[in-house]
Amino acid sequence: MYSHHSHSLDYVAHGVDCLEDVVARANEMKFDLFCLTEHMPRIDAKYLYPEETTGCAEEDLRTLRDRFDKFLEHASEVKARGLPTKIIIGVEVEGCDMNHIAYAKKLMDDNKHIMQFCVGSMHHVNGIPIDFDQAEWNRALEYSGNNLRSLVRDYLEQQYRLIIEMKPLILGHFDLFRVFCSKDIFVDAETGQVVEEGSKNAVSAATVSFTKHWDDVRALAERNLRTVASYGGLIEINTSGLRKKLENPYPCREFAILAKTIPGTRFVLSDDAHGVSHVGVCYDKALSYMDEVIQLDRLHYLEDNAGVLEVKSISMEDLKRSSFWEQYK
Numbered sequence: 016m017y018s019h020h021s022h023s024l025d026y027v028a029h030g031v032d033c034l035e036d037v038v039a040r041a042n043e044m045k046f047d048l049f050c051l052t053e054h055m056p057r058i059d060a061k062y063l064y065p066e067e068t069t070g071c072a073e074e075d076l077r078t079l080r081d082r083f084d085k086f087l088e089h090a091s092e093v094k095a096r097g098l099p100t101k102i103i104i105g106v107e108v109e110g111c112d113m114n115h116i117a118y119a120k121k122l123m124d125d126n127k128h129i130m131q132f133c134v135g136s137m138h139h140v141n142g143i144p145i146d147f148d149q150a151e152w153n154r155a156l157e158y159s160g161n162n163l164r165s166l167v168r169d170y171l172e173q174q175y176r177l178i179i180e181m182k183p184l185i186l187g188h189f190d191l192f193r194v195f196c197s198k199d200i201f202v203d204a205e206t207g208q209v210v211e212e213g214s215k216n217a218v219s220a221a222t223v224s225f226t227k228h229w230d231d232v233r234a235l236a237e238r239n240l241r242t243v244a245s246y247g248g249l250i251e252i253n254t255s256g257l258r259k260k261l262e263n264p265y266p267c268r269e270f271a272i273l274a275k276t277i278p279g280t281r282f283v284l285s286d287d288a289h290g291v292s293h294v295g296v297c298y299d300k301a302l303s304y305m306d307e308v309i310q311l312d313r314l315h316y317l318e319d320n321a322g323v324l325e326v327k328s329i330s331m332e333d334l335k336r337s338s339f340w341e342q343y344k
C-alpha cells in the first residue's frame with residue numbers, strides 16, 4: 016500500500032503525533048511506500064496560523080524555516096534506516112501566491128538531493144485560509160462576494176498558476192475548498208450566491224454540484240486537470256476528506272469522474288496523515304470509491320529507483336487481492 020503525503024507534530028503545529036510514531040504505524044500496517052511531505056515554510060507573516068504566532072512575526076517565520084530544515088534532516092535519517100516501508104521525501108508546496116511559488120522552486124532546487132518531488136497544494140484563497148476553521152472559510156466566501164461559484168473559480172485560477180509554474184508531480188487535495196462546504200450554508204444552485212434556506216433554487220453548500228450548472232468552474236477544473244496530465248503529473252486521492260467527514264475523499268465524485276475522462280490522468284493514493292490514527296485512514300472506503308465510483312483500472316504509485324523516481328501502477332484487481340485489507344475487517 017502507498018501514501019504519498021504526510022505530516023507530523025514535530026514539524027507542523029497542527030500535527031497530532033511525532034514523525035517516529037507515524038512512520039512506525041505505517042510499518043506496522045505494512046505500507047510499501049510512505050512519503051514524508053512536510054509543509055514548506057511560509058515566508059509572509061500574513062499566512063501564519065494563530066497557533067504559530069507569538070507576537071514577533073520575524074521570529075515566527077524563522078521558526079518555520081528552522082523546523083523545516085530539521086524535518087529534512089530527520090526524514091533523511093528515517094529513510095536511511097532501510098525500513099520495510101520505503102520512504103520518499105517530498106514537500107507540500109503552498110500555492111497561495113507567486114512569492115510562495117517562487118520560494119518553493121528555490122527550496123526544491125536547494126535541497127534536490129533530499130526532496131524528490133512536491134505535492135502542489137492550495138490552502139488559501141485570496142490570502143485567506145480555507146481549511147483552518149469554518150469562520151475563516153466563511154471569510155474567504157465573503158471576500159469572493161458571498162458567492163461559492165466565485166470562491167471556487169478564484170481557487171481554481173490560483174491552483175492553475177501553481178500548476179503551470181511548479182508542475183507539481185502530485186496535485187494535492189484537488190478540491191480542498193469543499194472542506195467547510197457546510198450543510199447549513201445555502202447557495203443558489205445556478206448563481207452560487209449565498210441565499211436563505213428555502214428560497215428558490217437554494218441548495219446546501221454540502222450538496223451543490225460544482226459542475227452541473229457552473230460551466231466556468233467545470234472549464235477551469237478541466238483545464239487544470241488536463242494540464243497536470245499533459246506533463247505527467249498525478250492526481251491525488253486524499254482520504255483526509257473522509258477523515259473530516261466529507262462524503263467523498265478529494266477529489267469528490269464529479270471532479271474525479273471529470274479527471275478520469277481526460278486522457279493521461281493518473282491517480283495516486285494518500286492519507287495526508289498528521290498522526291498515528293490517520294495512517295491509512297479510510298483506505299477501505301477509498302478502495303470502493305476507486306473501484307465502484309471512479310471505476311479505475313489501475314492505481315499509480317511512486318517508486319524510488321536508485322534516486323530516480325518512477326511512476327508505477329497496480330491493477331485494481333491485484334490491489335483488491337492484497338492482504339493489506341485484512342486489517343480493516
Ligand SMILES: [Zn+2]
Binds near residue numbers: 138
Ligand atoms: Zn494540504
Ligand SMILES: [Zn+2]
Binds near residue numbers: 020021287
Ligand atoms: Zn498535507
